[in-house]
Amino acid sequence: MQEDRRLAVLRAIVEDYVATEEPVGSKALVERHGLGVSPATVRNDMAVLEDEGYITQPHTSAGRVPTDKGYRLFVDRLSTVKPMSSAEKRAIASFLDGAVDLDDVVTRSVRLLSQLTRQVAVVQYPTLSRSTVRHVELVALAPTKLLVVLILSTGRVEQRLVELPAELTEDALAELRSRVNQAATGEVIADAVRRLREAVPEAPGPGPDRDDGVTRAVVETLADAMEDHRSDARVAVGGAANLARYGDSFDSAVRPLLEALEEHVVLLRLLGEATVGGTVTVRIGAEGPYEQLSSTSVVATGYGPRDEALATLGIVGPTRMDYPGTMSAVRAVARYVSRILDEG
Amino acid sequence: MQEDRRLAVLRAIVEDYVATEEPVGSKALVERHGLGVSPATVRNDMAVLEDEGYITQPHTSAGRVPTDKGYRLFVDRLSTVKPMSSAEKRAIASFLDGAVDLDDVVTRSVRLLSQLTRQVAVVQYPTLSRSTVRHVELVALAPTKLLVVLILSTGRVEQRLVELPAELTEDALAELRSRVNQAATGEVIADAVRRLREAVPEAPGPGPDRDDGVTRAVVETLADAMEDHRSDARVAVGGAANLARYGDSFDSAVRPLLEALEEHVVLLRLLGEATVGGTVTVRIGAEGPYEQLSSTSVVATGYGPRDEALATLGIVGPTRMDYPGTMSAVRAVARYVSRILDEG
């Protein structure tokens, strides 16, 4: 089948171009890969591939370079998974096992990913949306100043300061604490917000137990903390030094990327929806949501305990990258991080 | 005095070079600055300046470029403070006033600094060493699992999970909580650690109140949290996209800098000791501790409430930078941040 051979040619072009960073010509192709046909034949195949939009020439009399569409086909149908070596697996495991808390897991994951792939790594902190409330603690700092501490099942701790509209006795505080915990503990964030608002009414006044809006202040602060952090989840970035390898095309490619790396909202949109079950999402060049990042690709996947996609992690790099290797690295790291979250 | 004129020439060279990014020659110099003498005279002065090591030629028949030593003299004796415009002052104030908590202050400062100076900004989170303990909270998550929450006067909250060697009753927990707070609350970190170890002995056993090492576990965790975070203070970095303006000298300058930006220990060493009272430290090129960063300068100063230097903030950029403008921006931001910490 010539069709098969054409795809083999495309695969060879992608692999060579990724390795050498230079447009690849017909002669070099038959030499380096045992295609078993002459350069002339390959040239014909290349002409067809170019017609179909999979490859392109930077200029006449130069070799071919894959287009975004070419990379897409390569990733979807031509690439063979490159399994991690057992040494790599062990390295990942031992690197991540040393983590002491959630923040440390994220920090280490970022570093690990960027080293494995030699790209810029991005790891989203586990979102709160699916996590549950483990405990709410109320600490009186002053008669009318309360510190609200929210502890989640993922190990995340959020704190807020509340200025109370009235003073609160030690007893009333204890009572409020227990009421809030009864309503929220064990619930998923969204439910906890609802139950808090419904099930923790103002304590009935008047008298020494009058509430004066204290309860409402506390509940709204809690709800705020929960909803706030659900939307603007944090991300960690690492390996920006790998951008130095971009070489050419500096202002056009690296600058917008550096800017994006500091805008967490942009980054999250780049990473996209979390996918689960070992599925790795690949966004190639202009497929992404940002025009200025049309020469960068994103390889990402979701992670979380028991296949719940709590958050996303992945890498950002030039469209010309080693997709099979990168994809398996991303998948492997996601798997190990998920396992650790499972145990924690 | 020819001496005065020579210094004027040096100043003009620095200013021109910073503005144009190109070696500056004698003719252009007399044209752009009203020096009142002929190019030939300037040439003589330049020859002397070169002999003394303040300027250098990239190659024969090119203009002059300041050396590190030249920048140093410029910063020390020739630069006039460039006061912030009142519009800028207002912008700084309003930008920082919107901050809701300590983390937000730091985040906003980084962004502000990088925008004002168009350089990479670095802000160290307030160190704990001088801050005091405001409250310690102990939360039982499970019979033998305790969450230790440490609240500091700066508003920072640290939490640690402790696995207890034995179960703890609700009463024993309350008692331990009160003992710990009595010892630590209000104390400076260093004192708190000492007092905790001395003044919170094991509760005497045997009996139902036996301690079984629970107290020690909690105290050591607390001490650990305090000491830990005193040494590896965190830093926030922003404005890395400004590195794109480096233009040439990429691998030699930008790469090591990008690497340094991810190593917080390195960054802290770069920023150096905090200085107080409006004094801004300038480290030019090879004056810094890292050989690879010999073409980058650091402009930094300390900040903190009531002129206590709790932490350092500043910028990192090419040796060829607008020192007067940068220095006054750094000073202004430090001043406003300090004021905010004072109020909080």
Next chain:
DNA sequence: GTTGGCACTCAGTCGTGACGAGTGCCAGAC
């Protein structure tokens, strides 16, 4: 101490020509 003049240096630029990698096309072989 300052200035004008002058010879010299040398990085950058531009044009030229040779080179070669790579292509498209076509006629012929399998």
Next chain:
DNA sequence: GTCTGGCACTCGTCACGACTGAGTGCCAAC
């Protein structure tokens, strides 16, 4: 119908050389 060898053509890259001009250093004169 498919593959192959051959051939003319394109065009980017490199090396060479000449030219230009900014900038210098030095010297004699003011």
